[in-house]
Amino acid sequence: MSRSDRLFDLIQRLRAAKKPLRAADLARSLEVTERTIYRDMAALQSMRVPVEGAAGIGYVMRSGFDLPPVNFDAEEVEAILVGLSLLARTGDKALLKAAGRVGSKLGTVLPPDRSKLLDGRHLQVSRWGVATDIKLDMGQLRQAIREERKLGIRYVDERGRRSTRKLRPIGIIYWIEVVVLVAWCEKRRALRHFRLDRIEACRLLKEDFRGQGDGLRAKWQAEAADLAAR
Template sequence: MRRTTRLFEIIQLLRAARRPLTADALAETLEVARRTIYRDIASLQAISVPIHGEAGIGYVMRAGYDLPPLMLTVEEVEALAVALSLLARTGDSGLREAAGTLQGKIAGVLPREARRPIEAPSLHVSPWGAAAPAGVDLGLVRRAIRDERKLAIAYADEAGRQTRRTVLPVAVIYYVEVTAIAAWCELRQAFRHFRADRIRACSLLDADFHGRGAALRTAWSAERGGVPGP
């Protein structure tokens, strides 16, 4: 988690808390060390965020403190509400959960009159879409792309024939009915698209391809003519 994101999370947790939160509790929730929380709290206090703490009791935020409102038009809020709802159709459970928490955070900092498209929506999205794949955690794939780590996959083709591949993932493509993973395949020495619903197993390898991700994505995009295909 990036530091700016963590600072925002600390503010949100303290705003929502009904009792003081200890550094240990914050550290456990955010999955960081207690000393990191101490540094983050000090940084927030240095920019006049009204956080008060006492040893052995915990931290509290002064009542009435709020983040500056987001300046969004009604159409921008509606676009956001629809976009977050559409994530449920990707079959990516991690993105679906993130969409729910993001929606709450955005509603919490919007002016009251601008929250209606989120709190009382008039625009709805059908839940029909790609099913969540059974053999691969798409969150793990997204992590491998971010960290430029290789993946080991067991893959079955349309006829059911299985192979084991080591791949360098570069993108995830969310189609209406299926999700595909674009990757450089070491077995074929070429870019390949692997349907997530045909991946039987997937694991993160210690091997990496640090510094090559951007170039690989450029080459993949150029090969596809800039339009991701199945």
């Protein structure tokens, strides 16, 4: 979570709290250190957010502080709601948690007549899709793609044969029943698709491939277009 997102989250928690929130409890739930919480509270106070309290006592927010409403119309809110609900089909637990945070933020900043749409009772989305037993940290995979960092994996193919690979990951495809990692395989010296449910182990390497991601994605798209044209 970025610092700006964490500050936003802290504001939400303080506004909803019925009693002072301890730095230790906030640090535990946000997975940061208490020192980080102290710094964040000082930052909020410097931005004139009405936070009161101190280390060892707890923090509260004076009443009357509101975030500005976000101007989404009803259909836009429903589009976001359905999109967030569809994430349950991907098997990506990190994205599902992020979707929960998005919904919580929207509920805070939407006008009352829009925020009530977020209860989702009038729009139901089937959760059938990718099995939820994917053991990989999919947030780590997406991080590797964003930062153009190499991955080391142990893979089992459809015949049960095991191999170790060094990959340059460039994309993830969320199919209906499986999730596939698209990557340049240094062993095969070609672009390959790897089903996540067949990756037994995965680690983020210190090596990177910065500046190559866009070119590899263009190559992948060209190969896919050529295959579709045949």
